[in-house]
Amino acid sequence: MSKKKKKIGSGIFMALMVLFLYAPIIYTIVFSFNEGKSLTNFTGFSLKWYSKMFANKTMMEALFYTIACAILATAISTVVGTITAIGLSKSRKAVRGIVEQLNQLPIMNPEIVTAIGLLMLFSALHVEKGFFTMLIAHIMFCIPYVILSVMPKLRTLNPNIAEAAMDLGATPWQALTKVIVPQCMPGIISGALIAFTMSFDDFVISYFVTGNGVSNISILVYTESRRVNPSINALSTLIVVIITISLILVNVIPTIASKKEAKLAQDKDI
Amino acid sequence: MKQFRKMVYPYLLWSTVVIAVPMLLILLYAFTAGGNSVSKFMFSFKNFHRFLTDKTFLEVLYRSLRIAIETTIVCVLLGYPAAYIIAKYSEKVKMRWVLIITLPTWINMLVRTYAWTGILQEDGVINNILGIFGIGPVAFMYTDFAVILGMVYNFLPFMIIQIYTSLTKMDYSLIEAASDLGANPRKCFTKVTLPLSMPGVISGITLVFLPSVSSFCIPRMLGGGSYVMVGTIIESQFLTAGDWNFGSAISLIMAVIIMISMYITKKVDKGEKLEAINA
Numbered sequence: 001m002s003k004k005k006k007k008i009g010s011g012i013f014m015a016l017m018v019l020f021l022y023a024p025i026i027y028t029i030v031f032s033f034n035e036g037k038s039l040t041n042f043t044g045f046s047l048k049w050y051s052k053m054f055a056n057k058t059m060m061e062a063l064f065y066t067i068a069c070a071i072l073a074t075a076i077s078t079v080v081g082t083i084t085a086i087g088l089s090k091s092r093k094a095v096r097g098i099v100e101q102l103n104q105l106p107i108m109n110p111e112i113v114t115a116i117g118l119l120m121l122f123s124a125l126h127v128e129k130g131f132f133t134m135l136i137a138h139i140m141f142c143i144p145y146v147i148l149s150v151m152p153k154l155r156t157l158n159p160n161i162a163e164a165a166m167d168l169g170a171t172p173w174q175a176l177t178k179v180i181v182p183q184c185m186p187g188i189i190s191g192a193l194i195a196f197t198m199s200f201d202d203f204v205i206s207y208f209v210t211g212n213g214v215s216n217i218s219i220l221v222y223t224e225s226r227r228v229n230p231s232i233n234a235l236s237t238l239i240v241v242i243i244t245i246s247l248i249l250v251n252v253i254p255t256i257a258s259k260k261e262a263k264l265a266q267d268k269d270i
Numbered sequence: 271m272k273q274f275r276k277m278v279y280p281y282l283l284w285s286t287v288v289i290a291v292p293m294l295l296i297l298l299y300a301f302t303a304g305g306n307s308v309s310k311f312m313f314s315f316k317n318f319h320r321f322l323t324d325k326t327f328l329e330v331l332y333r334s335l336r337i338a339i340e341t342t343i344v345c346v347l348l349g350y351p352a353a354y355i356i357a358k359y360s361e362k363v364k365m366r367w368v369l370i371i372t373l374p375t376w377i378n379m380l381v382r383t384y385a386w387t388g389i390l391q392e393d394g395v396i397n398n399i400l401g402i403f404g405i406g407p408v409a410f411m412y413t414d415f416a417v418i419l420g421m422v423y424n425f426l427p428f429m430i431i432q433i434y435t436s437l438t439k440m441d442y443s444l445i446e447a448a449s450d451l452g453a454n455p456r457k458c459f460t461k462v463t464l465p466l467s468m469p470g471v472i473s474g475i476t477l478v479f480l481p482s483v484s485s486f487c488i489p490r491m492l493g494g495g496s497y498v499m500v501g502t503i504i505e506s507q508f509l510t511a512g513d514w515n516f517g518s519a520i521s522l523i524m525a526v527i528i529m530i531s532m533y534i535t536k537k538v539d540k541g542e543k544l545e546a547i548n549a
C-alpha cells in the first residue's frame with residue numbers, strides 16, 4: 001500500500017515538474033495565435049502576429065544575423081577546435097596546460113565578465129561593434145567547448161594507427177584527414193552541436209559586443225520585452241519549432257540511417 | 271607525430287588575444303582611474319573604495335548573494351527528488367525523462383523568461399486561477415519571488431541532470447549491503463545514497479549559483495527596471511553610465527566572491543567525505 005502511495009506521490013511530483021518546465025513554452029505558443037494584443041486574455045484565433053513578424057524588418061534581420069552567426073561560428077570553431085585538439089594531443093604538457101587554463105576562463109567566468117572583457121578589447125583595438133565583433137566573440141566562447149568534446153575522443157585513439165599510415169607513405173595531411181579526423185568524428189559532431197546551440201542562444205556576450213543596429217534574437221526579445229508586443233510570441237514559437245525540428249532531425253536521422261543500413265545488409269543476405 | 275604540434279600555435283595566439291588580454295584589461299581598468307581611454311591611466315584603489323564604502327552597492331551585493339543562494343536552495347530541494355525519482359525508473363523511461371527535462375534548455379533563455387511575464391501579470395493565468403478561489407490578485411511581477419522563480423525555471427534542469435548523473439553512477443550493491451546489514455530505508459538514504467550523490471549536488475550548485483549571482487537579464491525582465499543586482503549594475507556601468515573602471519572593479523569583486531564560494535563548496539564536500547571515511 002505504502003509503495004503504491006509512494007508511486008502516486010512521485011508521479012504527481014514529476015507531472016508538476018513537467019507542467020512547470022513546459023507551461024511557459026505552451027503559454028507562448030498559445031498566445032502567439034491570440035487575436036488581441038493582450039498577453040493575458042485570449043480573445044480569438046488569428047495569425048496576424050505572424051504576418052506582423054514576417055513584415056517586421058528588425059525581427060527578420062535579427063533572425064538572419066542569429067542564424068548566420070551560428071552557422072559561421074560553428075563552422076570556424078569546429079575546424080579550429082578540432083585542429084587545436086589534435087595538436088594538443090601531441091604537444092608537451094606545458095603547452096597543453098597553458099591552453100587548458102586559458103580555455104577554462106570563458107567556461108568558468110560569469111558570462112558578463114567575459115562580455116565586458118571583450119567589449120574593452122574591441123574598444124582598445126578600435127574595432128567597430130557590429131556583426132563582425134559578435135562573430136569573433138561567438139568563435140571565442142565556442143572553441144573551448146569543441147576542444148573539450150574532441151579531446152576525450154582523441155585520448156582513446158591508438159597513436160600507432162596514424163604512425164602506421166605515415167610509415168606506409170601517407171603524408172601528415174593524409175594521416176590527419178584520413179585517419180585521425182574520421183576516428184574522432186563523434187566528438188567533433190557533438191562539439192559542433194554544442195557550439196551551434198551556444199551561439200544560437202547567446203544573449204549576454206552578444207548584448208555587450210554588438211552594436212550599430214546589429215542584434216540577434218535574444219537581444220531583440222530583451223529590448224522588446226519592455227513593452228507589449230505579441231509578435232515576440234510568434235517569433236518565440238518560430239524558434240521553438242526550429243529547435244524542435246532540428247533536435248528531432250539530429251536524433252532521428254542517425255537511427256533511420258542505421259535502420260536503412262541494417263535493412264540493406266539484410267537485403268544483401270537474401 | 272611532432273609535426274602536429276604546430277597546429278596548436280594559431281589557437282595559442284588567438285586565445286591569448288581574445289581570452290587572456292580581456293581579463294588583463296579588466297584588471298587594468300579595475301585598479302585605475304581616469305576614464306575609458308587606455309592612454310591616461312592612473313593606478314588607484316578608488317573604484318574598490320567606492321564600492322565598499324557605499325551602502326547602496328553593498329546592499330545590492332547582499333541582495334544578489336541572497337537571491338542566488340535562495341535560488342540554489344530551491345533548485346536542490348526540487349531537483350534532488352526529481353533526479354532521485356528519475357534514477358529509479360527503468361532504463362528506457364530514464365532516457366525519456368532526461369530528454370523531457372533537458373528539452374526546454376535548448377530553447378532560448380530570453381524567450382522562456384519572457385513567457386513568464388505574461389503568466390505572472392496581475393491579470394495573468396496564475397491570478398485568474400487564484401481568482402476562482404477568491405484570492406488575489408497577487409502582485410507577482412517585479413518581486414523577489416518573480417526573479418527567483420525565473421532563475422529556478424532556467425537553471426533547475428542543470429541541477430536535476432547533475433544529481434541524476436551521480437545517482438546513476440552509484441553502485442547500488444552498496445545500498446543492498448546497507449539494508450542487508452540492517453539499515454532501514456531512511457538510514458540507507460541518509461548514510462549511503464545522499465553522501466554518494468554529493469558530488470552531483472556540488473556540481474549542480476556550481477551550475478546554478480554561478481549564473482544566478484551574475485545574471486542580469488532575468489532580474490531586468492522579471493524584477494523590473496528598478497530591481498538592481500550585481501549583474502545589472504555592471505551592465506549599466508558599461509552600457510549607460512560609461513564608467514568602465516568602476517564596472518571592472520565590480521566584476522572583479524563578483525568574480526572573487528564566486529571563486530571563494532566555489533572553494534568553500536568544494537572544501538565542505540571534501541570535509542564531509544573525510545567525515546564519512548572516519549565514521
